[in-house]
Amino acid sequence: MADFSRREVTKTWVEYALPNPTNWGQIGRVIAVLNQELGEDRAQWDDAVEVLANDEEIIFRYEKEDRRA
Numbered sequence: 001m002a003d004f005s006r007r008e009v010t011k012t013w014v015e016y017a018l019p020n021p022t023n024w025g026q027i028g029r030v031i032a033v034l035n036q037e038l039g040e041d042r043a044q045w046d047d048a049v050e051v052l053a054n055d056e057e058i059i060f061r062y063e064k065e066d067r068r069a
Helices: 024-038
Strands: 013-019 050-053 057-063
Touching: 013 024, 024 057
Parallel strands: none
Antiparallel strands: 013 057, 050 057
16 A cells, blocks of 8 residues: 555635836835735735746736635
């Protein structure tokens, strides 16, 4: 008998995308919206939001909490 188990994990991300390049004001607006959505406590976490970039976009994203648990 195997000593492992199988599972499937699905993550849901909330993303905000800006064109790359963009200006400082637009970044500030996205950060303000993210702070409001995340709430005072979670917005303080260092890893609450990931920032990714490619040639076309700068993406700010966070993992949506599962409220069903």
